[in-house]
Amino acid sequence: MNEQLIEIHDLYVNYKIYEGILKVLNGVEFRVGVKEKVGLIGESGCGKTTTMRSVMRILADNAIVPKGSILYKGRDILKMSEEEIQRIRRESISMIFQDPTAALNPVFTVGDQLMDVIKYSTKENLTKEEMKERAIKVLKEVALPDPERILKNYPIMLSGGMRQRICIAMALVSANELLIADEPGTNLDVTIQDQILRLIGRLVEERGTSIILISHALGTVKGLVDRVYVMYAGNMVEVAPTKELFSEPIHPYTIGLFKTVPKLTGGGIPEAIKGRIPDYINPPQGCRFFPRCEHAMPICKKEKPSLKSVGGGHEVACFLYE
Amino acid sequence: MKITAYIAKRLFYSIFVLLGLSMFIFTLSRVVPGDPARLALGPLAPQWAVDQLREKLHLNDPLPVQYVIWLMNALRGDLGESIVSKRPVSQDVLTFFPASFELVMFSTIISVPLAILIGALAGRRANSIFDNIVRVFSYVGIAVPTFVWAVLALFLFGYLWKVLPIMGQLSVGIRRPPVRTGMMSIDALLAGRWDAFVDHLKHMILPALCMSVGRIAQEARLLRAGIIENLKKDYIVAAISYGIPERRVMMTYLLKPSLIPMVSIMALDLASSMGGSFIIETIFNWPGFGRYGMWAMLNKDLNAVVASVMIVGIFFALFNILVDVIIAYLDPRIRVMERAS
Structure with a gap:
């Protein structure tokens, strides 16, 4: 401590x-x-x-x-x-935004956005398949059912709670030290709201981040x-x-x-x-x-x-x- | 809903719009004062010849009957005969429409990339010197009518600095390529006539540029507004906070949603430059459809007037559908709502 x-x-x-x-x-x-x-x-x-x-x-x-x-x-x-702060954003600290509806781009699918975050979160050269695998994994972590389908969905097709979970998933990708x-x-x-807070609490506990x-x-x-x-x-x-x-x-x-x-x-x-x-x-x-x-x-x-x-x-x- | 079904639905609706338009323009053309038969034959023609022509044009029948006769013929592709050119109107349409269409498309090819470039830069650097220059340019571009640009272009490039041709479609001495599509650039390419193609492109530059000024100004302005609005959105900040490179955020995450209002205006711009091309065509001596329609109106060439308006109307309707399809592609929210309705 x-x-x-x-x-x-x-x-x-x-x-x-x-x-x-x-x-x-x-x-x-x-x-x-x-x-x-x-x-x-x-x-x-x-x-x-x-x-x-x-x-x-x-x-x-x-x-x-x-x-x-x-x-x-x-x-x-x-x-x-710029490079240093970029690395911190990609690998160390991430933020879950207040309003998940505003924080998700309405004209791209969840998959497009999430996989883009994944792509830049690592120095490895991931193939499209690997990125998709990781995206599915992180969506499962935030307890979203049927992640394959959600990847193809646009934010507007999902409920508020699901959007919030997606925002958490996107933040998790690069929050290795602080969320x-x-x-x-x-x-x-x-x-x-209570479910979301419990979820965040559990994830932070599991991953050992601040x-x-x-x-x-x-x-x-x-x-x-x-x-x-x-x-x-x-x-x-x-x-x-x-x-x-x-x-x-x-x-x-x-x-x-x-x-x-x-x-x-x-x-x-x-x-x-x-x-x-x-x-x-x-x-x-x-x-x-x-x-x-x-x-x-x-x-x-x-x-x-x-x-x-x-x-x-x-x-x-x-x-x-x- | 599948995209084909969507297009089919839209086409079905536009039939009614076009029917309404045809009734309106048909009635309007018939009720304005002046006898078209007399106008066509001239003041010295004997009365019996005028009467004969009136009979031939069904001008003595009641208006609804005239309309139904016209509609039946139009559906078979017969738009009547032009009393000025003495040719079938449908043939005139095939001659003149492609020339205008070519010009308008060329102007679109010039204006859209420029509008995107200028609008995006101005929006990204709002209130910079560049943005202020663009602002002035936009106000001037929207406010000043096209003929002023045309006259200015004539003066600059036809008189002071003779680098571009200012009249017609081809220079003297270059043989016209055989007509296939009616669009000379395409015809030239089809015939493998490189010389005619290049020469024709040069002839298109000035009229197309003049036509583009207003469009670029308006479209750039809309894109700028969209960019400024969306720059403040959380999803842009969020994308940056996930460490996605700024360049990529701007080029995709910001540009795509910002293009939507611009694209819808683009369709209207395109269609109205089709309808309003008579000024440019008259000044640059371009044998196009706008000029044809204007002549028809001045001479009360009824069949030609109705046909001109209808063709522009059809063009308008089709482009609106095309743009709605593009917007549905850009904006999933619209797609979802369509599905729900």
Whole structure:
């Protein structure tokens, strides 16, 4: 668990848009160890996907990275040559996209797409037959029935759950070290979503890879990961071992976030955190959470808190604990 | 559904469209004022000759009867006689249509690859200098009518810099190859007349280019829009994230879905340049079908007018089917929906 696979340090990402510059990531700190299972939670729009896309270096064209580093086994991904990052995408890290319908090309068959991924995932010169064999094998791994037929199908002919499994299969081909799952199954109904999460959990276990599981649904990460990061408006505000985070959250945002979860036993509508995620063009100075925080102090408006350990692998970025 | 069944279904539907079109154009040509018999014979012809011609052309019968007579004859391939050329209209069609068809196809061969190249580059490098130049070119290309390009081409290549012929189909002194298809380039090849083929191609370049300007502009614009839209799609980012080389992602994963809107416009462009070719044909003195149709209208040559419109209509219908087949090939979503319906 000591060896680090990915270490993100002080990462800033901005997006240039017509109205100005969106300052989204605001000094992100993040680590994943070899074979470690990490969760990442936070509201929609807090920068979870942006962080992960930076790791794969697939940010949109209008994104700028003014500062920061993303170390992969000690080497900075942001400074790698195109060939180096290409090799990582092909052999080490892969991502399951949020929306499987959008992530599959509608005008090519599943087989065309999957076999293309397989073709570039290895330096061997595979024949068409070998590629097909591997494609069938990986489709079986994600528990898809009748893989031969599915290879000939277009995405539109398949159900949402099947498309999600295909996306997982495509990611598995090159995820030999790390699988990034960006809210898998969010668009699916809960039973299918549960199946998908179990599947991902099992595959990661079998293959011994690391995983980053992104979600805005708190329950989904609970059973699957060792450690959870909580993100708010472009910052990691708290990180702790899963059990501890759920039993003893200490950052005011995390506490608020857990209150929003509807309980089966409780009555009424769960409490929401007051206010909204900040405007990224003019984000608040200091701690980005202070306008919504009930414990806000004068210092919160001036300085940005950094992640500090409170013991036992539990870190928090809040002046209440300094 | 099999592709043949699909085509058969579409052909079946187009019969009704074409019947409707024929009724419309037949009625229209008959109700416009002016006596075609009088026009054909001239103001000095005696009244009895005019009456005789009216009888011969069934002009005294009620309109529905005239239509049925015309339709029956048309189905046998007899489109009546042209009162101007004094030949059967079907024969005129066979003479003039291939010449226009050849020109329009040549313009397609020029415009489609250029439109794809320009549109793809502009879309890929949106808002670059190249894209802005293309943008201006597209607006100008779409807005400026073809005859302006034609006149400009005449001035540039016929007057200032005499490198290309500007009139007709062949240079003086080159013997016409024997007519087989009516498309002179093909006829020349069939007869093994290399000299005539090359000379004829040179004659086609300017008119075809002028015809292509608007098409390239419009098609490139559509492809650019498609590329920009699809570049943002997750499946492109996903393909890159799987480590598929960027070149391959752009050439296949991006291009194929982006071509779809362009291809559907292409059919309309093709058919409308067929119908609108009279301007180019008149300016470049090209003995084509557009010019023929225009003459027919100016002279109230009823049978020729109806035939011209119908032929262009049939051409339109057939190309629409062809394009729908191409689109169904490009876009499986359409195929699946067809099957469901």
